[in-house]
Amino acid sequence: xxxxxxxxxxxxxxxxxxxxxxxxxxxxxxxxxxxxxxxxxxxxxxxxxxxxxxxxxxxxxxxxxxxxxxxxxxxxxxxxxxxxxxxxxxxxxxxxxxxxxxxxxxxxxxxxxxxxxxxxxxxxxxxxxxxxxxxxxxxxxxxxxxxxxxxxxxxxxxxxxxxxxxxxxxxxxxxxxxxxxxxxxxxxxxxxxxxxxxxxxxxxxxxxxxxxxxxxxxxxxxxxxxxxxxxxxxxxxxxxxxxxxxxxxxxxxxxxxxxxxxxxxxxxxxxxxxxxxxxxxxxxxxxxxxxxxxxxxxxxxxxxxxxxxxxxxx
Ligand SMILES: Cc1cc2nc3c(=O)[nH]c(=O)nc-3n(C[C@H](O)[C@H](O)[C@H](O)COP(=O)(O)OP(=O)(O)OC[C@H]3O[C@@H](n4cnc5c(N)ncnc54)[C@H](O)[C@@H]3O)c2cc1C
Numbered sequence: 001x002x003x004x005x006x007x008x009x010x011x012x013x014x015x016x017x018x019x020x021x022x023x024x025x026x027x028x029x030x031x032x033x034x035x036x037x038x039x040x041x042x043x044x045x046x047x048x049x050x051x052x053x054x055x056x057x058x059x060x061x062x063x064x065x066x067x068x069x070x071x072x073x074x075x076x077x078x079x080x081x082x083x084x085x086x087x088x089x090x091x092x093x094x095x096x097x098x099x100x101x102x103x104x105x106x107x108x109x110x111x112x113x114x115x116x117x118x119x120x121x122x123x124x125x126x127x128x129x130x131x132x133x134x135x136x137x138x139x140x141x142x143x144x145x146x147x148x149x150x151x152x153x154x155x156x157x158x159x160x161x162x163x164x165x166x167x168x169x170x171x172x173x174x175x176x177x178x179x180x181x182x183x184x185x186x187x188x189x190x191x192x193x194x195x196x197x198x199x200x201x202x203x204x205x206x207x208x209x210x211x212x213x214x215x216x217x218x219x220x221x222x223x224x225x226x227x228x229x230x231x232x233x234x235x236x237x238x239x240x241x242x243x244x245x246x247x248x249x250x251x252x253x254x255x256x257x258x259x260x261x262x263x264x265x266x267x268x269x270x271x272x273x274x275x276x277x278x279x280x281x282x283x284x285x286x287x288x289x290x291x292x293x294x295x296x297x298x299x300x301x302x303x304x305x306x307x308x309x310x311x312x313x314x
Contacts, residue, residue, distance in 0.1 A: 002031050002032070002085040002122070003033070003034050003083065003085070004026040004033050004085070005034045005035075005078050005079045005088070006034065006054070006087075006088045007019070007036050007075055007088070007099075008020075008022070008023065008045065008049060008057075009094050010037055010044075010045035012041050013041035013042075013044030014041075014044075015045045015049065016090070016092070016194070017152070017157070017194055018090035018091075019089075020052045020157045021090065021150065021153070021155040021156065021157055022095075022150045023049065023052045023053045023158070024052070024053060024157045025155040026053065026086075026117075027053030027158050028118070028155070028156075028158065029086075029117055029124065030119045031119060032056075033053050033054050033056075034054065034058065035058070036058045036078050037057060037059055037060065038060040038063065043059055046059045046166050047166070049164055050162045050163035050164030051159055051160065051162055052158060052159055053158045053160075053162070054164040056082075056164055056165045056166075056167060057164045057166045058168075058169050059166060059169065060074050060170075060171035061169070061170060062171050063172065064173075065175075065178040065180070066179040067176070067177055068097045068101060069101060069175050069176050069177060070173065071098055071101075071172075072101030072102045072105055073105060073172050074169070074171055075087065075098065075102045078169070079106060084145065085123070085144065085146070086124055086147070087099070087103075087145065087146075087147045088147075088148050088149075088150060089149050089150075090152055091113045091149040091151050091152065091250075096112070096149060099112070099148075099149045102147055106145055108144075108145045108146060108147050109141060109143055109147065110148075111126050111128060111139060111141070111146065111147070111148045111149075112148075112149045113128060113149055113150075113250065114126040114127060114128050114148050114149065114151065114154075115136070115150075115155075115252070115273060120140055121142065122142060123140065123141045123142035123143065124140075124141055125140045126139050126141070126146075126148055127139075129273055132246060132266075132269030132272075133268065133269055133272040134272075151250065151252050152193050152251075152252065153196065153251070153254065154252050154273070190223070190225040191225060191241070192226075192227045192241075192244060192251050192253075193251055195223065195253055196224075196253050196255070197224035197225070197253055197254065198224060198225050198227045198251055198253045198255070199214050199218040199221070199224050199225075199226055199257045199259065200214070200226070200227030200228055200229065200244055200259065201213070201214040201227075201228055201229070201260055202228070202229040202232060202259065202262065202267075203229065203231045203235075203260065203262075204259065204260020205232070205259070205300065207237065208232075208235075208236075208238070211226075211238065213259070213300070213304040214259060216304075216308050217259070217304055217311075220312060221311065225242075226238075226242055227243070227256075227271075228243055229243070229244070230245055230248060230266065244267065245264075245266045245267040245269055245271070246265075246266040246267075246270060248270055249270060250269070250270045250271075250273075252271075252273045252274055252275070253274050253275070254274075254276065255278065256274035256278070257280070258277065258278070258280070258281075259304060260280070260300045261279070261281070262281070262287060263281075263286055263290065264287065267288075268287070276293050276294070277293050277294075278292060278293065278296070279295045280300050281297065281298075282297065282298060282300070283297075284297045
């Protein structure tokens with residue numbers, strides 16, 4: 001069975017959710033998953049990965065600072081040594097940074113931001129949203145090796161009682177660029193790209209002073225991130241890190257709630273592959289309703305607090 005090398009990001013020894021989904025995708029494809037973890041905390045993270053579908057884990061040790069180009073060389077080396085036919089990384093900031101470099105190292109094709117991945121003959125078949133999510137392209141690769149980034153929240157995590165063989169490899173320390181420091185997210189908030197529930201607000205909220213409605217709705221779910229349309233980010237009501245859309249982040253949560261957002265094509269580009277979309281808008285003709293699974297034609301100033309109350313009861 002062909003092996004699939006998966007770059008697993010970790011924070012403080014805990015693998016990040018999007019990488020576990022990536023491992024789930026590798027396992028579901030029928031390949032033997034080889035996870036690679038790097039940086040401080042790698043060993044702690046490695047010890048957990050057998051449970052999430054890894055047959056082997058390679059721990060890159062000895063590189064005090066993260067360097068994307070050095071990491072890419074190491075990942076490509078693992079792909080060659082394991083004779084893997086695919087390399088997978090989550091389409092997160094770090095995954096998007098390293099995956100094209102790995103593809104260049106291997107002289108392989110990169111298929112980015114995929115929502116489907118399965119074995120097909122001696123190669124793989126992937127699904128990628130195209131044209132801002134309006135079409136889904138199915139691509140087949142029979143190349144000796146293919147590099148893929150997977151969209152967060154598009155794949156299921158596979159958890160069982162397995163264990164993995166753990167190998168250690170010296171990390172390259174000759175990177176041309178090194179990351180000097182990483183600033184933590186303010187307030188330890190969930191990122192829109194990774195949260196299973198995203199509650200986004202738009203210009204319908206009338207001003208930043210009303211965004212507590214969005215925060216309260218998100219808090220009522222317990223595992224939700226707050227998002228925003230570009231109109232409110234441009235107006236300075238919300239930080240750019242929350243912007244969903246063509247020039248913001250692409251999200252695919254289990255549940256996306258758009259509150260007071262019209263649903264311009266550029267916003268839809270960033271959220272239309274969400275599993276379930278709920279829209280609250282007072283205009284029944286708002287384009288957001290064309291992609292919504294559940295639509296509430298209502299004044300958000302009344303509907304949002306009522307929803308918070310009902311969620312509290314539930
Ligand atoms: C190149 C380019 C890139 C862009 N990239 C992005 C992007 O990444 N993300 C993005 O979001 N946009 C992007 N835009 C902007 C996009 O075209 C829209 O202008 C923007 O999404 C509109 O934001 P909005 O829906 O919050 O505001 P509006 O379009 O003003 O919509 C506000 C909505 O709130 C509703 N509303 C008002 N009051 C209430 C109420 N009391 N209760 C309920 N509903 C109410 C209204 O009916 C309306 O539908 C981009 C544009 C361009 C040109």
